[in-house]
Amino acid sequence: MKKxxxxxxxxxxxxxxxxxxxxxxxREWQITLVDQDEIHYYQPGFLFIPFGIYTRQDVIKPKRDFFPPGVEVIISPIELIEPDRNRVKLQNGKVLNYxxxxxxxxxxxxxxxxxGLLDGGWRQNIFDFYTVDGACALAQHLKYWEGGKLVMNVVEMPIKCPVAPLEFVxxxxxxxxxxxIRDKVEIEYVxxxxxxxxxxxASKYLGNFLEKKNIRLVAEFNTGRVDSTRNKLISWDGREVDYDLLVIVPTIMGADVIGRSGMGDDLxxxxxxxxxxxxxxxxxxxxxxxxTDVPTSKAGSVAHFESEILFENILRYIDGRPLLPDFDGHANCFIESGFGKGLLIDFNYTVEPLPGKFPLPGIGPYSLLEETRMNHWGKMMFRxxxxxxxxxxxxxxxxxQMNMAGKRR
Amino acid sequence: MATKTIAGKSIEVDAEGFLLNPDDWNEAIAEALAREEGIELTEEHWKVIRFMRQDFKERGQIPTIRRIKNAGGIPVQDLYRLFPDGPAKKAAKIAGLGKPQGCV
Incomplete structure (x- = not known):
């Protein structure tokens, strides 16, 4: 039996x-799936939790609801991957060959x-919304917040879902x-x-949106540390940004087990x-x-497009056929823009997001790089x-694969 | 693609002045590229540049700031002091490596 x-x-x-x-x-293949968590999180929904649009219950389901029959499922953290010996050690002591x-x-x-990020201010007036706990804590804080300076900061690239912090502001x-209380709140995007x-x-389009919505952009700010006693973000080159409420996307890294197993880059x-x-x-x-370290967005849409190519390539690998070099970096992201509207972007390794209609060229119903109600409904129906x-x-x-039809340069 | 005379040698560069071929590089070129950026190279700078060249040779990838910190042992703060306004790009340029891959 192969594994x-x-x-x-x-x-x-x-x-x-x-x-x-x-x-x-x-009769030939045994499929085994390992994960440490029994809950599946709908991560795109985390964005809506701070504003009371979704609750925790709206973004979680048991993982087992989504597993097909005949697959061995093991819930355990992974201790080590040993790629040169074709085996994986789990924290529960089990060793899996593949x-x-x-x-x-x-x-x-x-x-x-x-x-300094985890010092006094963390979950007091500093929050993330990339975890369900962070998003819920922020919702609770915002409920009673009376205004001041809100800073949204991205510590370093690459981040998961690079449009999410923009959607947040x-x-x-x-x-x-x-x-x-909009007149009592100053919003800054750092x-x-x-x-x-x-x-x-897309940067130009979205930059115009920030301006229109009276959100200040502070660019090329590389966060070096957070001083939570003085409520300041300090960049590596000594610039400072004050905040009353800091919403932050911390450094994002691949799983620790990848590092332990010596299989990854520095992230x-x-x-x-x-x-x-x-x-x-x-x-x-x-x-x-x-x-992966491939140079496209870290997003569910990318995982979905990759899955179609990877599925073909796994079958070809099993049959001893050459792999298809077909993944083009395709990403597709709804961008919630507030007031019941949204934008949509569609791009790949070589073509940046362009205006146009999607998925049907000239028809839509979605509009690329344009703010419409339909795009907002697309995002809400996506769950x-x-x-x-x-x-x-x-x-x-x-x-x-990305399609050029329907896009304008 | 343009050619540019740097330190008396004619060299292929991209639109932003990054060397197209890392093998064209030598120490005199590094000095000249650094001067264009307003940097006078000291031993501290050379430590970064030598690490970046060596790491690139071994791994085929331009090291990131995090890589220079983790594997090269150079604190991030020092990198910003030595190569102000974007150390990853500036140090790569002076080290004769291509432009680091943009973010997505």
Whole structure:
């Protein structure tokens, strides 16, 4: 019996197991899935929790609801991956051998990487919203906050979902307006990037939005430390930003086990072929989702597009055929912009986000890089699609590879 | 792609002046590139540059600030002091490596 082992049952790992389990011959292949957590988090929903739009219950479901029959599931932290011996040690003492390994161990925040961030202010007037606990604590704080200076800071790139902090300030502008205290709140967006976003055309569009919404942009600010006694962010080159309320995206890194196993770069992301998704070092190891070092966004849409290519490539690898270099870095992100509207961006390794219509060229119903009500509804409906279609590996009406039709330069 | 005469040698560079071929680099070129950035190279600078060249040779990737800190043992604060306004890009440029990959 041959063994296919999947590490991580988040978005990417769950999609992969649902695609592979029905097609691999059960007389030949045993599929095993390992994760340390029994709960599946709908991470795109975390953004809405601070504003009371979603609660914790809206973004969690038991992982077991999404596993196909016939798959061995083990709930345990992973101790070590030994790629040269084709085996994985779990913290519960079990040792798993594999013929093919798929790594989908994701990425996580590391506030301890920034000096002073976990001192007195953490979860008092400093919050993250990349964990469900952080998002809920922030919701509780905002409920009674009477105003002051809100700073949204991105410590360093790359981060998971690079549009989320922008969405946060757009929603904050809307929410404080609704609460009737927008005139008592100053909002500042402090980023290491030279502008609002990573790619130039979208950066210009989104930069205009910040201006329109009276949100101040502080660019090229590389956070060195946080002084929570004086409520200041201090950059490596000595610039200071004051805050009353700091919402922060801390350093984001791949799983600790990747570092322990000596398989990652300095942020524990695994060197991965950007087109085939095979590990650059081990031919029977494949990597998907946030765990890779490929130069595109760390986002669920990317994991989904990658899964279609990786599925083909796993089957080709089993059959001894050459892998298809078909992943193009495709990412697709709704950007909630407040007041019941949203934007949408669609891009890949080589084509930056452009204006246009999506997915049907000229028709839509969604508009690219343009603020519409339809885009907002697309984002809100997506949660249903995520739980009911995406995680189960079903086909969605969006191609894995980016399409130029419908886009304008 | 343009060619540029640096320290008496004709060298291929990109639009922003990053060397296209790291093998064209020598120490005189580093001195000249540093002067263009307004930096006078000291032994502290050379420690960073030598680490970056060595690491690039071994791994084929331009080291990030975190890599220079972790593997090269140089504190981030020092990098910002030695190569002000974007040490990752500036140090890579002076070390004759290409432009570090942008973020996404």
């Amino acid at each position: 296919l082992l999947i590490l991580g049952a988040g978005t990417a790992g769950t999609i992969m197991v649902n695609k592979l389990a029905p097609v691999l011959d059960k 013929d093919i390994l798929i790594i989908a161990t994701g990425s996580h925040i590391h506030p301890e990487e920034t000096e 757009f929603l904050a502008d809307w929410w404080f307006t609704e609460q009737g 980023t290491p990037l030279p502008g609002a976003f990573t790619k130039p055309i 524990n992301f695994i060197p991965t072929d950007p087109h085939t998704l095979q590990s650059k070092q081990w031919e029977n190891i494949f990597v998907i989702g946030d765990a 249903w699609m995520y739980w009911n279609l995406l995680l189960k590996g079903a086909e969605l009406p969006i191609e894995a």
